[in-house]
Amino acid sequence: MTLKAVHAEITAITDSDDDATTSSSTFSKTKKRGYDESYISFGFVDSNGSSLCMLCNKQLPNSSMAPAKLRRHLETVHPESKDKNKESFVRKKE
Ligand SMILES: [Zn+2]
Numbered sequence: 001m002t003l004k005a006v007h008a009e010i011t012a013i014t015d016s017d018d019d020a021t022t023s024s025s026t027f028s029k030t031k032k033r034g035y036d037e038s039y040i041s042f043g044f045v046d047s048n049g050s051s052l053c054m055l056c057n058k059q060l061p062n063s064s065m066a067p068a069k070l071r072r073h074l075e076t077v078h079p080e081s082k083d084k085n086k087e088s089f090v091r092k093k094e
Contacts, residue, residue: 004035004037004046033062033065034049034050034062034065035047035049035050035051035065036067038067039051039065039067039070040086040089040090040093041085041086041089042067042070042071042073042074043055043070043074043078043081043084043089044060044070045093047059049062050062050065051064051065051070053073053077053078054089054092054093055074055077055078055081056077056078058073060073
């Protein structure tokens with residue numbers, strides 16, 4: 001597990017809104033919110049647990065942090081970059 005993934009998990013666990021009180025015992029990885037390493041394939045990088053678009057530096061709210069929405073942002077705002085592969089984003093990030 002990478003450091004970023006650990007950070008995202010901690011952010012999800014300490015997230016205090018809505019179901020936080022009842023989910024502590026049934027917390028599962030699939031339910032976590034926050035930045036996920038896989039979002040790099042849509043051009044998004046981690047920014048304090050939120051997703052930050054590398055292409056326009058726009059930060060998406062947690063409520064918009066779903067793979068489908070990230071892909072939609074990429075396809076509608078940056079159609080010229082939607083065919084870039086994950087490796088090209090990772091390279092740009094470093
Ligand atoms: Zn963007």
